[in-house]
Amino acid sequence: MSLAACLLSVAVVHPPPGASLGCLRAAGRQLEILREPQLISEATSILQRIAAGDRQAVAECIDHFGGLVWSLARRFLPNPTDAEDATQEIFTALWTHAGRFDPARASETTFVAMIARRRLIDLRRRQTAARRPEEIPLSIDVPQDAAPPTLEIREEADKVRAAMAALKPDQQEAIKLSVIDGFTHGQIAKRLDLPVGTVKTHIRRGLGRLRDRLAGRGAEGVST
Amino acid sequence: MTSSLNAPDERIEDLLADRATVGLTEAEARQLDDLQADSSEADTDAFDLAAAAVDVALAPPTEALPAGLRARLLRAAPESEPPAPDAAQDRVLPAPARRSTLRFRFRDLGWFAAAAAVLLAVVGWWRPGVAPAPPAPTLAEQRRQLLGSPQTIRVAWKGLEAGYEKVEGDVVWNGDKQAGFMRLKGLPVNDPSKKQYQLWIVDPARDKHPIDGGVFDSAATGREAIVPIRAKLNSPSPKAFALTLEQPGGVVVSAGPLLVVASVQ
Numbered sequence: 001m002s003l004a005a006c007l008l009s010v011a012v013v014h015p016p017p018g019a020s021l022g023c024l025r026a027a028g029r030q031l032e033i034l035r036e037p038q039l040i041s042e043a044t045s046i047l048q049r050i051a052a053g054d055r056q057a058v059a060e061c062i063d064h065f066g067g068l069v070w071s072l073a074r075r076f077l078p079n080p081t082d083a084e085d086a087t088q089e090i091f092t093a094l095w096t097h098a099g100r101f102d103p104a105r106a107s108e109t110t111f112v113a114m115i116a117r118r119r120l121i122d123l124r125r126r127q128t129a130a131r132r133p134e135e136i137p138l139s140i141d142v143p144q145d146a147a148p149p150t151l152e153i154r155e156e157a158d159k160v161r162a163a164m165a166a167l168k169p170d171q172q173e174a175i176k177l178s179v180i181d182g183f184t185h186g187q188i189a190k191r192l193d194l195p196v197g198t199v200k201t202h203i204r205r206g207l208g209r210l211r212d213r214l215a216g217r218g219a220e221g222v223s224t
Numbered sequence: 225m226t227s228s229l230n231a232p233d234e235r236i237e238d239l240l241a242d243r244a245t246v247g248l249t250e251a252e253a254r255q256l257d258d259l260q261a262d263s264s265e266a267d268t269d270a271f272d273l274a275a276a277a278v279d280v281a282l283a284p285p286t287e288a289l290p291a292g293l294r295a296r297l298l299r300a301a302p303e304s305e306p307p308a309p310d311a312a313q314d315r316v317l318p319a320p321a322r323r324s325t326l327r328f329r330f331r332d333l334g335w336f337a338a339a340a341a342v343l344l345a346v347v348g349w350w351r352p353g354v355a356p357a358p359p360a361p362t363l364a365e366q367r368r369q370l371l372g373s374p375q376t377i378r379v380a381w382k383g384l385e386a387g388y389e390k391v392e393g394d395v396v397w398n399g400d401k402q403a404g405f406m407r408l409k410g411l412p413v414n415d416p417s418k419k420q421y422q423l424w425i426v427d428p429a430r431d432k433h434p435i436d437g438g439v440f441d442s443a444a445t446g447r448e449a450i451v452p453i454r455a456k457l458n459s460p461s462p463k464a465f466a467l468t469l470e471q472p473g474g475v476v477v478s479a480g481p482l483l484v485v486a487s488v489q
Contacts, residue, residue: 055302058302059301062289062294062297062301066297067285067289068280070285070288071285072279075283084296087289087293088293091300091301105269106273109280110277110280113279113280114269116276117244117272117275117276117279121243121245121246122247125246156277157281160277160278161281161282164282175245176282179244179278180278180279180283180457181431181456181457182456184246187477190477191433191477200242203241203245207271207275208237208241211273211274
């Protein structure tokens, strides 16, 4: 049975007893489809205005990057209360470090995401150390849709995807599993059937190449 | 990343890549600080920025900021011009109380609490036209609400393994809202200390691996239960939902078997 047929017969039509997720995973590998990114819109210099003392820019910062920070927090932290607390901490850090934003090095959206990710990675590390079964909440909030992306953000996302596409497949996969899915090196090694050291090398070299390409340095000094 | 890197610089890049993806232990963070103090490596944010750019480009924000949280952030926002970076934290977050103030608070805590209770009661009684907050909707009400939304799908469970043939219910999922519920009846009771049920969402458009939908327990087979789905990743167009029994807390990769499946036709 082909992998695609496996998906059709196992997952969609009539799953037989004994079917496993491995079959579904394998089927999905053939049917992977590129997703259209949906990013929030980006202003030009909200953080610089905050650093300059513009009070109105603080509210604009919340409205402009709130969806991005909140979505990141929800992805990193399953507990909504933790995600709310983290969102407040992240915005506090943004207001504190707004003066560090340099438009020559990254877009505001990327800078905001960097500040958010650092805090969330730290929180997730602490929570993972004492992982327990997920509590089922008594109620959940039905989320509201995020704002649609602007042309500028779409263009930036295109640039990042192009830089990703230039990486080796193993590097792409390791970075996606680490950055997007939040897996540890050990989990990625298990998924990709690679030694942990190789996974770490793929991530380091892949991020290094991305760093150079996004900084306009092309492939200079890059080795595999 | 370049073949010309010396050992300390390569270690720095190792640590910077780790910080950008999985984070550092305190010992690793100290080591990074020490190495960077002796290194010419100037752009220490570059790996973090690259990871953030990938995140923003490939993982779309799925939710707008909740109105209540927006109000909370506005309350916590700086009142005036932002101060120098190192001092801003104190202006945004409550400063710790001095010892003398703390002693005063402990001594008068009872009086303060009583006065606050009276004040709240008076304000609550006096404010005209303010209705009490409505009770939070139940899971059943939330499920019904989601069923009324466009793009919501509903698929029935089908038991595959012995002992699961009589499982009834369905899965309701809305890919736009990234919200959903499982309705289950007849699911055998599990011992949470040994095994827990784990939901998997099969969405080839999102990921070649099934997405972890969270773990839960079945306490009674005779009653219908509604369980909210807490997908760890976005699933815009799932093709199937499956339940497995896994170790407490769930697993990253499951070997199955699939006990119950709900397939999208």
